[in-house]
Amino acid sequence: MANKRLGMVIDTKRCIGCHTCAMACKVENNLPDKNWWNRTLTVGGKEMDTPSGTFPNASMSYITLACQHCENPACTKVCPVGATYKREADGVVMQDYDKCIGCRYCMVACPYTGVRVFNWEKPKYQVDFAVGDANVTPHQKHTVEKCMLCTHRLAKGLQPACIEVCTARARHFGDFNDPNSKVSQLLLKRSHFQLLPDKETNPTVYFLT
Amino acid sequence: MNKIEIKTGSQKLIAATAFLTVIGFSLWVYQIVRGLFVSDMRNLSPWGLYITMFMFFVGLSAGGLIIATVPRVFGLKGFKPVSKIAVYLAICCTVLAGLFIVVDLGRPERMWHLLAYSNLGSPLMWDVLVIPTYLIVSTVYLWATLRAEKGKGSEASLKMLSTVALITAILVHSVTAWIFGLQIGRPFWHTSLLAPMFISSALVSGLALTLFVVLILQKVGYLQRDPESKCRMASLLGLFVLVDLFLLFCELITAAYPLGGTEFQVVKTMLTGIFAPMFWIEVLGGLLAAFLLLNTGTQKDNRLVGGASLLAILGIFFKRYQLLLGGFQFPNLTHFSITTGPVAPDAGTWWRGLQGSFIYFPSIFEWSLTIGVVSMGALLLTLGLKYLPLKPAK
């Protein structure tokens, strides 16, 4: 069976920067305080929800940013112990907490600002028991972590947590190697871009414009 | 200056550096327990002073070995009286470079993973291989030199060893440069000139450190004064500084000439932006040092030569620090977003306020731990000088 190339298509025309996908990720994966694997970026001014330009010639849009699950990841190459690696079967870029030695080279190598987080201390939580999915790997101090496309949900035949919650119906998930998948079809129909194409990483996250 | 004074002086030095080393070790333990949170490193600036010091000490380690081996390899007039000290200095610096990597690791107890799960494609793995090699080669070289002094071993085998050591040294600097220079994701680093520049900077800082240590040792009477070889070392250092500055210039003009694009922005930041103070200390200090070192009038003055050496070392330190910061200071995606992970505390705010805002400034804890590690190097050096037969053979 051919390998899958799982990824996302995010419609910037629809995205309203509501942070719901970020929150779903946060809860589902029981992320420690202050850690976000998925974030909303305002494409505009220098603060959240401010446009570029001045009234009345302003413009503003949003992108959401998490691991791009690149075809040619910069991170997996540099990890000295193979703690971050690309799964062959579906292309998910994984992060093995048990292997990680905490050198943070992957964070340094990744061109996509802030998609990886390091637990700089023992993970702290607002709620004193593990929230989210029971099958999420517990977080460890001094290891690097990031979006893994909710592999615990993929294993159950579900989509990543950030997809179905999208209030704007802007997020789509699927297999780019399947020409009939919704994500493949969307790329055929709509103009789109990848983030930082000049970094030659070929992300599997596409943004529709 | 009599021998008693030296003895008590060295004992005091050993006690002081040992004390600081113990403190440094305790701080490291504290850092492991409390978490790297005690540093000012954060998710958008995941490396900091420790990695800077790693780069810096890899560079410092170069000088000694190059001074000791280059003349032998190419059959030039060498600096025989100081070559053993230079090699030992290199060993100490290499140990420190390795230690700074360990100090920076989040899970040092998993270091065995490096051997068990090696990813040979990682530049860090290359360094993991090449630094111990370098350490071993240096040690063997020192051992062989000592043996040669006692008339054992052949000059040919020593020359052979010199060649191996030299190649290893060049590899160490290149590999360390490639840890940074191969990263397409960090425009500030991504240049093919980085490895040559690392070598030239290593020559500068390594030779400057050796020269400085030699001057001190001469002053305290450990070594005999040798104005002729000092002047030659000074001239050589001056030359290295100029070469290093030339490479820097090549890099800058290539990046700046288009007058646009990311790389031009990088140059602008260095020349007039938040890195300007460090950059100009590095450049002007370098030029001043080169003048003092090359000018036959000033190169005779030990204090001026010592000062120039320190200036050269400082310049290289700034270069390293600036390189590291530069990798993080300009994120590729600059759109506003919430910060992920904890925010750096306000320590260092005064510094950030001084010059724009740096994405990272080492916390007091990091400085303290760094002093502890460096003290260990000083301790190693002092112990070596005291207990190893590093004095020139009479």
Added chain:
Amino acid sequence: MNETQQHSRGRQASRRTFLKTSAAATGAAALAFGTGKPIIHALAADYAAGQVPDREEKIFQAPCYNNCFGHCRLNVHVRDGKVVKTSRAPLPDPRYAALDDDPTVDDSYYRICLRGLSHPQRIYSPTRLKYPMKRAGARGENKWQRISWEEAINTTAEKFTAVQRQYGKTALGIHHGSGNFGTLNGSMPGSLGLLEKTLGATNIDLALDAGYIPGINRVCGFYPGAWNTNEIADIVNSRNIYVWGHNMTVSAIHQWHFVADAMENGAKLTVFDPNFTGIAAKAHRHVSMRPGTDTALIMSMIQVILAEKIYDQDFLLAHTCAPFLVRESDGMYLRMSDMGVPAKEGPIFIYTGKHTVIDPNLVWDTEKNKAVPVDEATAPALEGSFEVRGVKVRTAFDLLRDQVASFDPETSKSITDVAPDVVRAVARDFAKIKPSASLIGMGNQAYDNGPVWGHAIATLHAVTGQIGKSGHALGNPWFMYLGINFGMAAPEAIACIELPELLETGKVKGKVRPPIKALLISQGNPITAWVDQNYWVKTYWPTLDFVVVVDDQMTDTAQMADIVLPKSHWFEHEDILPLGGTHPFIQHGDKAIEPLYESRPDVDIHRLLATKMGFGESYAGSNEDILKQCFETPLTAGYGLTVENVRKYGTLRFQNKGYIAWNDLKFNTQSGRMEFYCDKPVDQAGAPVAPERTKGQRLPTWEQPREASVDNPLFKKYPLVLNSERPRFRVHTQWFNTEWLRELDPEPIIRLNPGDAAKRNIAHGDYVEIYNDRGHAVAKAVLSGGVRPGVMVYPKGWQRYQHKAGSFSELDSRAFDSVGINQSFFDVLAEVRKWNGQV
């Protein structure tokens, strides 16, 4: 197979059975509801949308009961007796899936948001109120002493009884906010209404977000709750969407995807807002006007439409008051009763239970050349002056044209600052592109001129005939009827903003009544949510003998209480959400976990209190009985909406898919037509407006905002209009200390136009003080090119302690319009300066 899955299959199996019975029930229900033909659909609460319970996990379902009007249906995941997460639960339109066996699920109303996802943190919040407490310091000092429930109830009952004995029954006020719309434990007329009724207390009404309801209802007729408009899913059929004062991409995020669909279908989106908002960033066209001047803009649009004769003449003649004859002498309609045919009693109006009046209007028939009852006219005149039995009359259409005549785009620009060609373009588009829709937010009603704005926008739809079909909208879908038992209400109600008048004069609307001396507050945080905080804290609260607050967090209001009672979280009790908000479903809420600590469901608190005060018989039944008593009315029964059914099926749709408001074009006015001319205008409470204002309220009228106007002398001192935003990080003041949300949105900010900031030497990130004569607030300055010059915008809902100093609510004016009887949150002038660090 675990319990949950079995449970879900059980529901699945019985879905079809129910649909059969519901079809019968619908057929039997002869009540006309709105103008649609509602069908109730039961939904199998299966977890289709991708929820596979984890090991040891149980999934319950409950709605988000709060007032963002999203009312998302949530899966509540419970592991080891604790709520570990929430997820999006199905809220499908079942007509395809169930009736046609089409496996395609329409997930239009499947929804959840960042707040709904953060429930675990709300439930297990470290600052949650755990047990009853009484004040241990002065009011507002926030010093507390733990007490038993027994002591809390005894003291409360004693104090309430004493106040009622001394001042009269209605001296006890019960105020509820909109924090929970549950029947048993929320603010809808349910158990709380029963308590008000039982104790004979006064309902202190919210009086907010309702400013333009009198205006719209004037034209379309009374509608319970708010207004009647098409189901939001129908907006996808619109070709031209005007969004008014509605930053839906921030404040009502679940509506946006329908509009996005419409845009993908080719609809043109125009946003009318002083500021460049999130939805403006998505729009084809953003029309920015001076704050509070939209009424003049709409009147100008009407002027263009009438002048260019691009109005819908057929619609005007057939479905509006346009041809009705109006007496020149007193502005009253000419009716058959004027011709000697007495008015008759009509059928009962279901929403009020009162008889309607049949007294047909007269129109001028150009063929018969005389005035005839409207139904008999074959060729009614749209325009003209006539004489009927010596009485001079004109058509309502003529009066409207006269009214807007002076609002040509060139002239209106001096009021609105909108370019004439823009006004003409938006007017022409609205008249010509069919179907066009107006989606209305809370912005326009937040000024004192809200009612006239409502009147104007409804008139715009009347003259263009943009109503009653798919793709139309006039308002925002608020499905809040059916399940609400309006009989379950206090005998008397006062709007909260009338309390100062009562305090100062002993009267409300000129009528003497007892003062309010004790208050029971639940589901709300009036100290922060109401205008003019300083007045309530410093002047009003000290006049109260006793205040009890029921909440789960120590809000600003709870801090001003004498006794605080801890309530259970939404997932800790069973309830029915009797309204759909922006979707047409009534929902059952499971009890997922036991109430934490000593907290109790509201209904249990009501029972304890009523029993202690000697009215135990009202609460003698079980909660089940009370739920039935409150929820089941003749109206709901007619639609098969019983407690049993709601519980059985989890969710019940009470509208047809694609519900179209007024689709039979029979309006709830006396004439059954859209009456843009209103000879007997009424106010928010349904009472005739004061005689001196009657004339001004008959037609769309331009009224300046009371305060936020450039013509106000105060403008020289306070030249900035203070607008607010309902941020996605809170709902009013709920979620104020949910840390996950605070990580995204840590502190109060104020958005300033960069030019305005520069004039005041304010830089990005400075702490600034926003101030006027009423108070001040300190917040972090965010310079935004999206803010219109002369305007400031703050995201609302912070507690006092979260500001460096002051509170935004201090700045708002408690002056109000006598027609709107509504808090005007935007009708505020203020100034801003760098904060000097003083509190």
